[in-house]
Amino acid sequence: MKEDNRNLLLAIVLSVVVLLGWQFFYGVPQMEKQKQIAQQNQQAQSRQAPAASGTAPAPVTPGQPAGSAAPGAAAQQGFGTRDQALAASPRVRIDTPRIAGSISLTGARIDDVSLKAFRETVDPNSPIIVLLSPAGGPNAYYSDFGWVAAPGSNVAVPNAATVWTADSQTLTPAKPVTLTWDNGQGLTFKRVVSVDENAMFTVRNEVENKGAAAVTLFPYGQVVRHGRPQTLGYYVLHEGLVGYVGEQHGLQEWTYDKLDKEPALSPGTVGRVWKDAVGGWVGITDKYWAATVIPDQQRKFEGRFSSVQSGSDRTYQADFLAEAVAVAPGATATSQSKLFAGAKEVAAINGYEQALQILRFDLLIDWGWFYFFTKPLFFVLDWIYKHVGNFGVAILIVTVLLKGLFFPLANKSYASMAKMKALQPEMTAIRERHADDKMKQQQALMELYKTQKINPIAGCWPVLLQIPVFFALYKILFITIEMRHAPFFGWIRDLAAPDPTNLFNLFGALPFTPPDMLHLGLWPIIMGITMFIQMKMNPEPPDPVQKMMFTWMPVFFTFLLGSFPAGLVIYWSWNNLLSVLQQGYIMKKNGVKIELFDNLKGMFGKKPVNATADPAPKPANTNKK
Helix, strand or coil: CHHHHHHHHHHHHHHHHHHHHHHHHHHCCCHHHHCCCCCCCCCCCCCCCCCCCCCCCCCCCCCCCCCCCCCCHHHHCCCCCHHHHHHCCCEEEEECCCEEEEEECECCCEEEEEEEEEECCCCCCCCEEEEEECCCCCCCEEEEEEEEECCCCCCCCCCCCCECEECCCEEECCECEEEEEECCCCEEEEEEEEECCCCEEEEEEEEEECCCCCEEEEEEEEEEEECCCCCCCCCCCCCEEEEEEHHHHCEEEECHHHHHCCCEEECCEEEEEEEEEECEEEEEECCCEEEEEECCCCCEEEEEEEEEEECCEEEEEEEEEECCEEECCCCEEEEEEEEEEEECCHHHHHHHHHHHCCCCHHHHCCCCCCHHHHHHHHHHHHHHHHHHCCHHHHHHHHHHHHHHHCHHHHHHHHHHHHHHHHCHHHHHHHHHHCCCCHHHHHHHHHHHHHHHCCCCCHHHHHHHHHHHHHHHHHHHHHHCHHHCCCCCCCCCCCCCCCCCCCHHHCCCCCCCCCCHHHCCCHHHHHHHHHHHHHHCCCCCCCCHHHHHHHHHHHHHHHHHHHHCCHHHHHHHHHHHHHHHHHHHHHHHHCCCCCCHHHHHHHHHCCCCCCCCCCCCCCCCCCCCC
16 A cells, blocks of 8 residues: 555656646746746837727727727827837826826827836846837837717817827826817817826816717727737736626636637727626736726726737727716716726735725736635735845745644644554555455555554645645746845845756856756755655655656756746745655654665665564584583
């Protein structure tokens, strides 16, 4: 039964290897994709309208009257560089503690947002992260809000070519900016834009009807991205269009590939529409950053994800279209929406959800299916970090806490394993006694386990307990921006990135960079050593195949984890070390021999002589007195 137990344990461990191997070799074909990838440069393209349904207008470009011409040249022309695109329109500067950028007065787009608190690399002098960029330049990515006229009406509403008038040259958290435009038909449009100290914009659209006839308008908001960005391609991470479209439609996560395969919404446009939602948000997300538009949480809206083909490129759009607003002569109508454009920091996202009552805004962070374990683990790590000031130390402390939490179960598991080892002579005798009758052999073994109160699969629990912690920590290190560029000690300057050292260039002593497949840092080597020691704590398997598998498994894991986040490798190494100490203590307490030193001697020299074997017979004494 010992061999059966080892087979079960081996199957569990190899299952983990298969899962990790699939993730590593299929989901992450190149290690450099761990780094923040620059989005592909694309020519600016004209944007499409929010979807239409019911009494809403037919699909048109947002802010453009049905049947009118496309937006002006500013929305279509390519200006070349980002700076040239920014200079092509008058602007209102954005200045907050965490955001630098501007709003284009042509179209009133929020299309220039850079994040002051985040840089492209761990180098403090590297460029800050650029999130939103104007149309006409590379990586066009922007948001705007406005009104869509009712179908068949000739009401002129602001569009992408509209030039607004601003009452201030700078937008700050303390001073909103009011934009104004008169359509010359009795309607005056105002857009009041405010921003908090983090990454949330509030946009209040007003329309005053000075004409003689009532008008019907539909509020909209949208996030538009020109060209398909490069993505990391991880199975455990969602990148693309995302939203929570009311309780009836729930969370919607659509990759760029998936959206491109959807049915046509109109000629040249494919996508998906969700109607009659109340509460929620829609947007586009990357690994660490996102831009989302948030409608009035009390009014019905229609959410849409769409993809528009233009030549060889595509434009991706997430938008909402709210229910109609009637504006009587002499009356003023108001619609208020929000834009989040920033880093997906857990505290900020949760704070906005609670303070602004945004339905399930916390799902903007991709916690995964096991969020019920991943999120609490992150909050524990974050709480400890706030006291110790180092996420790596927080990981070490959490590992100790988890070991303490599961100590009673692990203690029983290791104690059961120790009893199993003590019963090896009896188990061997049972197998020999019933060598020709497997049924009686199993019955006798099970009776022995029952009598001695032993669980034959108890040794699997330490491994099984480690699996959910491993994957939860992997998820936390991978998706949370709090872990991005978080240092440990020494050469580990980013816990979310692989160990930057490499054995194959003697840890930087040789002046060349080995290929990614040969990346093996110092911490993965430490992890492999601790795993090797842990396995050598137990007797060598009698089966040669199992012995070979257990011998080479630490080597395989060492190379496998070579390109995993350093924080995860540090956790695994520390957990292995604690497991060795715990297992050694329990084995000594139960009077079971620790096989570590004998196994190590057996690897490098002759195996120790069996002290229990009968001594060689002495020659008879033939001398006679």
